[in-house]
Amino acid sequence: MNFIEELRWRGMVHNLVPGTEEMLAKGMATGYIGFDPTAPSLGIGNLVTIMMLVHFQRCGHKPLALVGGATGMVGDPSGKASERPILSLEELRFNQEKARAQLEHFLDFDCGENSAEMVNNYDWFSQFSLLDFLRDVGKHITVNYMQAKDSVKTRMDTGISYTEFTYQLIQGYDYYHLHKEYGCQLQMGGSDQWGNITTGTELIRRLGGGEAFAVTTPLLTKADGSKFGKSESGNVWLDPKMTTPYAFYQFWLNAGDEEVVKSIKIFSTKTREEIESMIVDHEANPGARILQKALAEEITVRVHGEAALKRAQTASSLMFSKNPEDLNEVSFEDLQEILKGVPSGKVDASALEAGIPILDFLVETGAFPSKSEARRMIQQGGLKINLAAWDSFDAQINHSNLFDGKLIWIKKGKKHDHIVYLQ
């Protein structure tokens, strides 16, 4: 499989160094992408470049996943309007380990000669003295050249620290190092990385290392132009503790019709024929959400596993169920698992014994900030208790409203939930 051809039909080529295709055609090549451990988990935003590596490996090449222990300490100015805060060493170390573990889900580290490898630039930078760096690296790149990069240029007015200014040299040296030590001839990344990558190829050339190539992928945006990878509740992470598998699954399921066509090409490892035929079906009947379902399924399995997918699917059908009877199908334990991550409150057994007026109950348990809002929700017909519509202001909540004697599930409209546990 021709890697560049593969990226092209998937809509993943933004820019490439001339000659890249010819180089790759010669046989197995080694390529790398760097991930900066600036958050305690990789997010969906990182997934696009992860997929580049995945496709790269599937095309028979050898991927290197670089965890940026060193670059993370410096801070990449690309696409950032202002200086970034410095993370502590402990945070960075913790994040690096997380990133490493997550990447292992995607790449095959044991498949013979094109097995993936994980490298950490902290390993070669921690021993690199400033003086050596200045003499061996800094000497070869002019400030004029560095200044011309967009990432630097846009910051010249507002200010950029020496540290972030130097970032491109650090990343550039990474490429040189991998080129020398691993025979790495290709660096991939998001289009915002173009400047940093070309500093690397330039450095390799000047240091007499010969030719090095690069491909970047367009930054994925949503139809409304907003940044990909965020849901209304914030960033979507790969770590199940930070984004539950259910929320993760829902994120993909909710992709827009236009967006999902772009997404499936990037994130699915299905063949071109399969994907294209699915797209045809999808366009004939977008209401069936064929692509959304397929995509959500495939990615959730890869990140969280088969069992987590099944739970997410069960949870999805219950969360959007219109039939209160469906509750009878699940156990307390199931429900607790499904509702994990939903905001919750507590209610006193003795108070419940006596019965609590609905409005008081809704406010006291934290479901609503004021009785007015709670009243409004009921008025508008958005309130459901244990999936059953609730339309009275003065009815009371008591033991009979408990599910399995243990909790009360409050639905506020279609998409907001609140759980009250018996105390």
Added chain:
RNA sequence: GGGGAGAUACCAAAGCGGCCAACUGGGGCAGACUGUAAAUCUGCUGUCUCUGACUUCGUAGGUUCGAAUCCUGCUCUCCCCA
């Protein structure tokens, strides 16, 4: 240093003595339609003991039967000239 303009609910922006809990737009929320979408439509969007009451219009006072609207001090913001 001199002169001017302004501070209104999540944001923007009307109101300039009673009909103002405050026009309008955005946002948010709910409902309808649908596909757990988009677009569209409708309603809601200070609090409460909710067809009524109470507390809000930078802040502290004052005038008045009555103020977001008039007066005074204070704080902050913006603009122009030096």
